Amino acid sequence: MTEPVDPDVELADARQRQELRRSHYRVLAVIAAGGALGTGARYAAALVWPTPAGAFPWTTLGVNTLGCLVIGVFLVTLTEAWAAPAWLRPFFATGVLGGFTTFSTYCVDIERLVSTGRAGAALSYLVATVVAALAAVTAGAWITRLILAAATRRKARRTR
Template sequence: MKSPESERVDEPADSDVDLSVPARRAVRAHGQFAVVAVVALGGALGATARYGASLWWPSPPGGFGWVTLGINVAGCAAIGVFMVLISDVWTAHRLVRPLVGTGVLGGFTTFSTYAVEAQQLVQTGQAGLSLAYLATTPLAALAAVWAAATATRAVTRRARRGRQA
């Protein structure tokens, strides 16, 4: 008897795609390559921008990661704006979201560096500061996404009303 997991192996990721048709499999494979390519390109651009910011405003070793916090908050705010624009305002090409959202902004934000910096604070005897950093970063990042998305929705709503009047 097959397990439920083994029965689902051949299921398409998109239920609208019939993978039993060879031409559909080829289109899906080509489409996946394009998504992976734009995510990689966007990630390289975002990581390069983050690296540039860390060179411009270096954090002292063992100190509070202000630059990393700022990068993560700014990146999350940008994600909030971007997601409203491509979800509520524009009909974006299918590769825009993976390029900008997952790639550029995912590469720009750096929660792995945040974790390393928190660990370094503990290693230098600053456990309290580390806990503050560990709590502040996700709270500020979530607040930035929410505030940016809320503000973007309000601005685009007013702009639409202005055009209708």
């Protein structure tokens, strides 16, 4: 690699390499903290709404859809309306929501449905999750942009 990862860091300078290493550890720490919160919330959802063996995994579908909706709202808000601290995006988007949404469980659920002879339900679940996740993130982003635009228009009317 001929260019440094961060153009402000001169990799030949030992002090700057050390600073870059420390910043990576801080980012990993906030992601891990957020991930612990997100996985705890996902586990709580599974306890509150357990999926019986061989049943359609509505809880996992709901958790993944909700997480995608929230990430659509959050990232539009973060990138278009709010100057947040640098640690917030990795903490919440990658950590909390990455831990909350559970696409590994999604794959296990598909395998369980297939192994119990419910291939049709597995295929439905496979498609429904992808469609619901994409629709949720798109709706979250779209609705947030509409709300932000309406707020901007109201603010402009008040200043006239």
